[in-house]
Amino acid sequence: MIHIAHDDPSRPDVDQLLSEHLADMFATSPAGSVHALDHAALSGPLITFWTAREDGELLGCGALKLLDSPHSTAKHGEIKSMRTTASARGRGVATLVLTHILDEARSRNYGRIFLETGTEEYFAPARRLYTRNGFTECPPFAGYALDPNSVFMELRL
Template sequence: MISIDRDDPARSDVHQLLSEHLADMFATSPAESVHALDHSALSVPSITFWTAREDGGLLGCGALKLLDSPAGSPVHGEIKSMRTTASARGRGVATLMLRHILADARARNLERVYLETGTEDYFAPARRLYARHGFTECPPFAGYVLDPNSVFMELRLQANHAGLLPAQ
C-alpha cells in the first residue's frame, strides 16, 4: 500500500530524488526558467513536504508552499517539487500526491493553489495531470514573470464572496 506522509527533504533517498529532479530541470529548460527547489529550500517553515512510499521505498514527493498574503494569513499556495521515481511512473503516484496536497490545501482553507511547470514536451504529462484535476492556465503569480518556457496554472478551491460552492 502506498502511504503519503510528511518527510524530510534532506533524507538521503529524497535528497537523491530531488537532485535528479533539478538535474532534469536544468537539462530540459534554460537556467533562468528553472524554478525547482533543492532540499534546503524545501525545508523552510512556509513549505510542507511529503513523500509517497511503499514498504519504505520512495516512490515520489511533492510540496505545498504557502504564499504571502497582504492580510496576514495565507490564502494561496503553490505546488512545488512534484516528482515520481522512474520505477514508480505510470502507477498513479503523482495523482495520489496531487490529491493529498489539494486535500491539505483545502483543510487549510486556501482559496487557490498555483503552480509553474514547463512548456517543453517533457512537461506534457504534468500539464495533462494538472488539467485533469481542474487546473487552468493563468498569468504569472507570486513574483514569477512571463516566460516562454513556463506555464502558470491555478485551481480555485474555496467559494468566492458571491456564495458559490467550493470546487470539488
C-alpha cells in the same frame, strides 16, 4: 499500499530524487526558467513536504508552499517539487500526491493553488495531470515573470 506522509527533504533517498529532479530541470529548460527547489529550500518554514512510499520505498514527493503571510485571511499556495521515481511512473503516484496536497490545502482553507511547469514536451505529462485535476492556465503569480518556457496554472478551491 502507498502511504503519503510528511518527510524530511534532506533524507538521503529524497535528496537523491530531488537532485535528479533538478538535473532534469536544467537539462530541459534554460537556467533562468528553472524554478525547482533543492532540499534546503524545501525545508523552509512556509513549505510542507510529503513523500509517497510503499513498504518504505520512495515512490515520489511533492510540496505545498504558502504564498501569503501565515496571518493573512486569504491564503494561497503553490505546488512545488512534484516528482515520481522512474520505477513508480504510470502507477498513479503523482495523482495520489497531488490529491493529498489539494486535500491539505482545502483543510487549511486556501482559496487558490498555483503552480509553474515547463512548456517543453518533457513536461506534457505534468500539464495533463494538472489539467485533469481542474487546473487552468493563468498569468504569472507570486513574483514570477512571463516566460516562454513556463506555463502558470491555478485551481480555485
